[in-house]
Amino acid sequence: MDKRLWNAPDDAEFDQLLASSLPDSPPDEVARAVTPWRRVMEQLVWGLALTGITLQVGGLQYWLPALGTLLCLMAFRALRRENPWLRAGWMVSAVRTGAVWGILILNAFLWRQTPAGQTVMTVLTGAGQLAQLGQLVCLWQGLDQVRRAAGRVQGTGAGWVQGTGAGWLVVWYAGLYALALVRYNGLLIPLAMIGAYLLILYRLYRLSREMETTGYGLHPAPSRLSDRALTVLLAVVLVLGLAAGYGFGGRIPMDWQPAQSSADPQAAAVRQELAAMGFPKTVLADLTDDEVLACRGARRVVVSERDLPLTDFGIQGRQGALRSTGVAVELPGEREQWKLFQHFQWVEPALWWGTECIQLWPVYELLPEGWAEAEPVTGRLLCEQNGQTMTAPYAYLGEQSYTATSIFWGEEQRRDVFASFSLPRSAENRRGYLTYTVQEVNDGWIVDSWMNYVHQTSAFQYPVCSALEAYQTSNTGLNSAFALVQDALQFYPNDDPAVPFGQE
Incomplete structure (x- = not known):
């Protein structure tokens, strides 16, 4: 090779x-x-x-x-x-x-x-x-x-x-x-x-x-x-x-306690009188004895009741329904006085329980020429747990100032009454109410009291905020985690009988 x-x-x-x-x-x-x-x-x-x-x-x-x-x-x-x-x-x-x-x-x-x-x-x-x-x-x-x-x-x-x-x-x-x-x-x-x-x-x-x-x-x-x-x-x-x-961490701490049953015979007598005048018994049973006694000698009772499914307010899917009951009790006195109750009850449970908020538009704020505040806004929450009635005060109840923005009126400073709270996730018959008293300033004005209820529909939001914060900062509309339900108690007191608007 x-x-x-x-x-x-x-x-x-x-x-x-x-x-x-x-x-x-x-x-x-x-x-x-x-x-x-x-x-x-x-x-x-x-x-x-x-x-x-x-x-x-x-x-x-x-x-x-x-x-x-x-x-x-x-x-x-x-x-x-x-x-x-x-x-x-x-x-x-x-x-x-x-x-x-x-x-x-x-x-x-x-x-x-x-x-x-x-x-x-x-x-x-x-x-x-x-x-x-x-x-x-x-x-x-x-x-x-x-x-x-x-x-x-x-x-x-x-x-x-x-x-x-x-x-x-x-x-x-x-x-x-x-x-x-x-x-x-x-x-x-x-x-x-x-x-x-x-x-x-x-x-x-x-x-x-x-x-x-x-x-x-x-x-x-x-x-x-x-x-x-x-x-x-x-x-x-x-x-x-x-x-x-x-x-x-997405709920407001609440102080739920067993509700005390009524033992005052005078309050029981007033309850019977109010029920005979048409005051709804379910709402009447939730009131404290002091609130019932404040209606002693009532002249008239005006009632407005509506069921408000959340689907009627643009919320998709089954999200529960509120029953809104507005009650006005005419009190005795020289000048016309009315004690107003804005009561809510969840008749269909919601899918999610996070935070809730109520914005109240009292008569004396909407129509100051006709009505003045006589007693401030109070109220409480109730529910049933393990066969027992539980009650709690609102986590916050009072007036707050905030900046509101609308496409019609632009930006304006407002001061309204707010109630902020959370309802129990394991409970039944969740409900609550707000009450206040107004006095006539000038005759001939209607009674017009609004309850704007904000309910949290989902946990998915970031940053997490309460229903109160979401409402006050929403400007032109709530985000997808909240729903707004509105109802009003409206009637003309000089009519006899006085009938709520829309229920003639």
Whole structure:
């Protein structure tokens, strides 16, 4: 067999052949593996983008900043061994992540609306904002030191423009806070600031390329948890917190106690007189002895009763029905006086029991020229549990001021009577009422008293709010987790007999 001679290339020729067989630059995924600067700066830039520019759509204003804080935390965690400023930035980022994610969880609890909860929310919000500013200062100084170590900056004259761009972030956020303080409503300056923010982020992204060309080696600080494990851990904490909020923190605490049976013979006699005049016995049985005795010597009783299925108010599916009973009792006296009762009863149970709210439009507020308040609004709640009648006061009952907005009247400040409460999930015959007394100012005016009942139809809302908060902040309409049911007691007192409007 012929033997062919083969001459092995020398070292120079071998290096040339090897170089020609390789691509000019490695693929991006390989580059990111061998140049940690690019991966860290991508995390940092995306984190700053998500926390700096928020979208008020579909709850993204809550979730995107939370993701942004996590990305910033990962980036600072990898950089924490580079210099003291970046180590401080890592600790500040941890504080900010805890504050933002803590607010995410508290948003699932109604407890945040209590004075203690509002204090905690204020502390977390303030801590998050301060940590955000501190994070930017640490980033500015930390990256400037990195560039010095890499030989990109000579001496001590690192300017704001020639530097990493992180210093401009501090200026940018200071300008943003200034616009918030003066309540700037224009469009030109915010658009300019968005453009400036994007340029600053691009300058930060370019820093990774600069550091690669210098040959400065970044050695990410070792961590017990990988980025993926850290993300999973925080996600589990978030899910558990939200589940606890929706499962246990979406209701108003109530003080339910066994109802005391009536033992006053005078009250029993007045009850019989009122029943004989047409006062509904089911409503009469719910009143306290003091409320019944306040109707002693009644001249007339006017009753309006309607069943109000929630489907009649645009709610899809079987969602229960309310029976609204309005009762007016004319009291003795020289001037005409009426004691009014607005009673509700769930005749068909609802699918979900969360929070409830009643907005009362009393006669003296709707028609102040004809009627004046004689006695303030009172009332209570009742239900049946394990064969026993239980009662509770409203969690809140009184007047509140709020800003109302309508397509007809625009924005206006209003002050109305509200009752806020939760009904038991395991109970029957859930019901309640409000009562007040009015006195005639001028003759000839109708009686017009409205009850606006807000019922929570679903647990799925974020942030979680009560029916009272949802109604006062809804402006042009309640969100999909609440339904509004309305009824009115309306009649002309000078008619004999006085008959409610619509029931002639």
